[in-house]
Amino acid sequence: MAANQPLVPTQLTANAPSENTSGPESYWKLWHTLSVAALLIAAGLIGLLFPSSVHLLTWIITFVLLVLLAFIIGHGTTNKWNGLLIDERNKISLARFQMMLWIVIVLSAFLCVALINVRINPLNALAVNVPVELWALMGISTTSFLGSPVAMSVKRDQVTSNDTRYAARWSDMFMGEELANQGQLDVAKVQLFYFTIILAVAYIGALAFMFIKSSATINTFPSLNDGLVTLLGISHAGYLINKTVPRVGSTTAADDTTPADGQAGITPPPAQ
Numbered sequence: 533m534a535a536n537q538p539l540v541p542t543q544l545t546a547n548a549p550s551e552n553t554s555g556p557e558s559y560w561k562l563w564h565t566l567s568v569a570a571l572l573i574a575a576g577l578i579g580l581l582f583p584s585s586v587h588l589l590t591w592i593i594t595f596v597l598l599v600l601l602a603f604i605i606g607h608g609t610t611n612k613w614n615g616l617l618i619d620e621r622n623k624i625s626l627a628r629f630q631m632m633l634w635i636v637i638v639l640s641a642f643l644c645v646a647l648i649n650v651r652i653n654p655l656n657a658l659a660v661n662v663p664v665e666l667w668a669l670m671g672i673s674t675t676s677f678l679g680s681p682v683a684m685s686v687k688r689d690q691v692t693s694n695d696t697r698y699a700a701r702w703s704d705m706f707m708g709e710e711l712a713n714q715g716q717l718d719v720a721k722v723q724l725f726y727f728t729i730i731l732a733v734a735y736i737g738a739l740a741f742m743f744i745k746s747s748a749t750i751n752t753f754p755s756l757n758d759g760l761v762t763l764l765g766i767s768h769a770g771y772l773i774n775k776t777v778p779r780v781g782s783t784t785a786a787d788d789t790t791p792a793d794g795q796a797g798i799t800p801p802p803a804q
Contacts, residue, residue: 564608571601579647587648587743595640602632610697620681622694623704626721626771627680630728634673637732638666641739645750652749665756669731669764676768683775684709690779712779720774727767731760 575597582590606615616632619625642660649657684691690710694700705725708716738754 559611560608564604567604568601571597571604575643576647579644580651584648584651584747587644587746588740590648591641591644591739591743594644595636598636598640598643602636612697612700614700614702615697618697618700620693621691621709622697622700623709624700624702625680626705626725627677629705630724631673631677633728633732634670637736637739638670641753644743645753648746649749656749660750661752663753663755665758665761666753668761669756672761672765672768676772679772680775683772686776687778708779709775710779718774720771724767724771727764731756731764734760 575594578590578593578597602616603613606617607613609615610618612618614624617624617628619628645660646657649660687710690712692709692711692714706717706721708714708718735754735756742750742754
């Protein structure tokens with residue numbers, strides 16, 4: 533019976549899609565969508581409904597809501613709550629961390645200011661002066677975020693990575709990224725982290741003072757010290773340059789036992 537069955541024209545399916553036609557695995561569920569919508573609506577209502585006497589509280593709640601929004605988006609796309617901080621090497625990235633930190637700080641403040649101004653002067657709600665120093669800071673952070681993978685591409689064959697995003701650790705932000713220094717603390721990363729946290733805390737304090745002090749429309753953001761922005765720029769420059777510098781070090785245990793030049797193949801004579 534099998535011999536009388538017609539042959540299947542398998543050669544006609546050359547243009548059929550490969551086995552993996554669904555693309556990357558999707559972790560996004562209905563509750564992610566509902567949570568994102570609920571957080572955005574909550575942020576808008578809080579800014580519009582809270583009284584002007586609690587501007588600081590309004591901003592703090594808006595800040596927390598945007599942090600939760602980042603967590604939910606990260607979980608919905610990677611199945612990990614810190615997914616927005618994980619880079620293409622499946623490691624938590626310091627560049628992503630500092631970028632997300634400034635995004636949440638600045639956008640939460642801008643959203644809060646816009647909603648406060650809408651209640652008082654709707655026509656000029658977005659007429660808020662952003663200092664040049666703040667634009668420079670955001671530009672530095674964005675350049676570092678975009679330039680980090682470009683700098684690492686110079687020595688792609690020496691860069692370590694994890695097999696899965698579930699192996700990502702917070703300590704990745706401070707450790708070396710190459711075979712020669714993967715188990716060592718990266719000082720350039722540590723100093724960038726220090727500068728970022730110090731400047732972020734200082735600007736959060738300036739924003740808090742702005743919200744406490746204001747009772748009407750807010751027309752300008754607090755400015756940053758030129759010297760601090762310059763120091764942060766130097767720190768980011770050192771961070772990126774450090775990524776391009778080749779490392780000289782032992783990458784395997786066998787390297788520690790390699791004979792010195794001119795000694796290869798020579799064995800000591802037996803003891804008499």
